[in-house]
Amino acid sequence: MRTPFVELRGSRLLKAPLRIEGEYQRPADDVLVRQVRVPYVETSTIRGGGVTIARGAASKTYPLDRAPELAGLQSSFGALLSGDRALLENHFRVESAGSRERWTLRLVPREKAMATRVRELVLHGRGAELRCIETCPVKGDAQRTLLAGAAQAAAGVREAAALAALCAGTPAR
């Protein structure tokens, strides 16, 4: 299964958040592929406790145990994309709110290693569609990944506030 995404990545080292477009794919149960198309081409494969990032001819692998939020991303993303609530409950305390048309799921990490880095994940959706993942680190600003319909709606949108609104599902002004 595959779904388009738009991400805004902020860093204190960057003048402005980086806007990235591409596609998430899930070719197998425990493999997650993140394909970046714009503004550069990059393929990341999360599998077997490591993430391999390939850019052009170069490729580098980082272990997930030194970035627990990545492990969380793999498990939560995997569980979400396949709709496996039980798997999700293994890794997070889950709280749901909102209506069928505009729901949110708050995921608070259960694992200590992850909890020291990630405060919570907030998922926004509409009906059967997961539209946005908001990752709130313990330190720093939230990172947003817009998916599916929200990613399509974000085409051409550049302002952070507008993208945040799209993520939360509030109508764009």
Add this chain to the structure above:
Amino acid sequence: MTPAGRLLLALAWLALLGVLGWAAGRSLDLGGDLRDFMPAPETAEQRLLIDELGEGPGARLLLLSIEGAPRETLAAQSRALASRLRAEPTIALVANGDADLSAVPERLRPYRYLLSPRASAGGLSREALAEALQQRVADLGSPAASLVEPLIERDPTLELLHLAERWQPAASPQSIDGVWFTRDGRAALLAVQTAAAGFDPTAQERAVGGIRAAFGSVRAGTASRLVLTGPGAFAVQVAGRTQREASLIGTLDSIAFALLLWVAYRSWKAPLLGALPLATAGLTGLAAVALAFDGVHGITVAFGFTLIGVAQDYPIHLFSHQRAGLSPWASARSLWPTLGTGVASTCIAYLTFLASGVDGLRQLAVFTIVGLGSAALATRFLLPALIDPTPRDVALWPRMRALWRRIARWPRMGFATGIALAGVAAAAVALAPGAFWENDLSRLTPVPADALAHDTRLRGELGAPDVRYLVTLTARDAETVLQRSERLMPVLERLRSDGAIAGYDLAARYVPSAATQRARQATLPDAATIARDLEAAVAASPFVPDAFDGFVDDVQRARTAAPLRPRDLAGTPLAGSIEALLIDEGDGATALVTLTGLADPRRVAAAVASTGARLVDLKQASESLVAEYRGRVLAALALAAVLLSLTVWAVLRSPRRVARVLAPMALTTLVVLALLRLAGVELNLFHLVALILAAGLGLDYALFFDHAGDEPDEQVRALHAILVCSAVTLLVFALLALSTIPVLRAIGTTVALGVASNFLLALLIVRRPVHGANA
């Protein structure tokens, strides 16, 4: 003395021995390091071997593979295991393909620009910086952003990551998901270096136990399993198996000993009293060695307990000669010249070990001399107070009598027959095909075939260094040796591209010489240049202007710092690999180059010789060391034989008697050697020790047959005693001969054959014709 009083005295003796054992145990520092049992090395190769045996990189390497689960699970478990093991104090180094930045402590990080050649080769130019910044933007947008972000402020070119990758072994296995895997992708691979020496079995046992425990919690119910090989793992496995088998055989032996003595004397007290002198010998010997030496080697104890087996015979002679109407004290006094001659001549023979120049043999001499001496004195001065003064005289047992009468009709072996037997045996010893001596140390304690197969497989997959060949480079100090290593590296690289070797590792790969580091410093940009180039590159990038302030500082620190020397790494995880590859002894330094996939040793030897390096064959060094060791043992034994003959001569004073008493043990030694050689056995040190024991037993048998004279009753008693002695010894060592462990089997077979031959030959040669009517 009443029976109850005698029993009380026996128990008091036992209690005293218990106290002695406890005291000896307290000061006993039992070591398993094989090096303590070796003679002092003389050649450079032998010295290297002795270092290598314990401290070398090969000996401390454990090879791990995790298999039997899906690839993703294996990769995750490999990472989890590596991170647990990196926190273990018993583990010096863990490599699983996952580049580990924690190997470089914070204070040494500016040195990255001196340790890696990239920075001085244009890696910090304006163009290179602009390209690096582009890549870092993409890194910040990647899933690894949180890992990379804290690194790049000081290190925008990620030099540290390159360095960590450079330090991975040269011939690494394939990497799947960032960790090492076998070629078929079915097993994750790890290489672990222990902190302790390879041949320190207790320390290795701790390390191996730690690894198994860590894997147990990492595995957490999945189907995966751990395969662990390498010298340390083998040492643990072999020691465990030897100990289990030896203790099983020991238990069986004790039961057999007790049963035999009970049957032989029809008294339940006989086994108890019979064991006292042997226990005395063991404990006093152990206590003496513990007090006289700093540490006792495990082999000393094993050999020592083998050699004091003679002491088991002492009480048996006393029992068999005891009868109503004879005071035990008088009996002990009349047996003493014979017993004492045996003990004294054996002890004098062992004295030669003191002069062997090998610490392990000196310990063995002290152990056996003290042990046998105290057992003999105990038999002479303590045991008579304990034994039943009025047992049935064995000379009156009808069956013993019948047996003796039958034996008395046997022919006696004359001088000519003896010479002929010796000639045939000597010819067999000399002419039997096959190598005479076994020089390969590792075959003494062989590793099970399946474990060896695992080891070969993992070694091939991991590209583990060759355990037999090493290249060495020696110079007056560490800096010179590093400079020469750098000149050697292109040669090694050429050998690698030609396929003569698959890879190599040496200290200069981690820490370049100070000269190279100074040359790199000279090419690093100065503060103004780097600040200007960085500013231009940042201005053209999405980074904030002051994002990389720390980087300029680090480059300047690298430019002005004193070059990093190997000893500056002490206490860091890198120290393990470098200390193993660079031996700096103050009066000279040696660099070791480990080789992987060595195809043609002669070509490598010729190629490295041009830079003054040498290819060392550790197996040959080890065999020459074993041969030299054996030479010393044989020289000591030759001298021992002379001393023993002189002692016997001094007591017996008749050339004919001396010849008759010494003939059985001399002939037996030849006969056993001939049998072993004909069976295709290659002899080792354990056979030698076993032959010494057999000779000691043979001397005692001959002395007691000689002592019996031509009086029928005395002959029956001597026959009974020697029959019991040899039956007990034969049983004990025949059980040992059934062992699956070659060391135990070697001792068992040799002694069992020796006892049988000594008994028969003593009977045929020393027994005297009977005078008197009732024969």
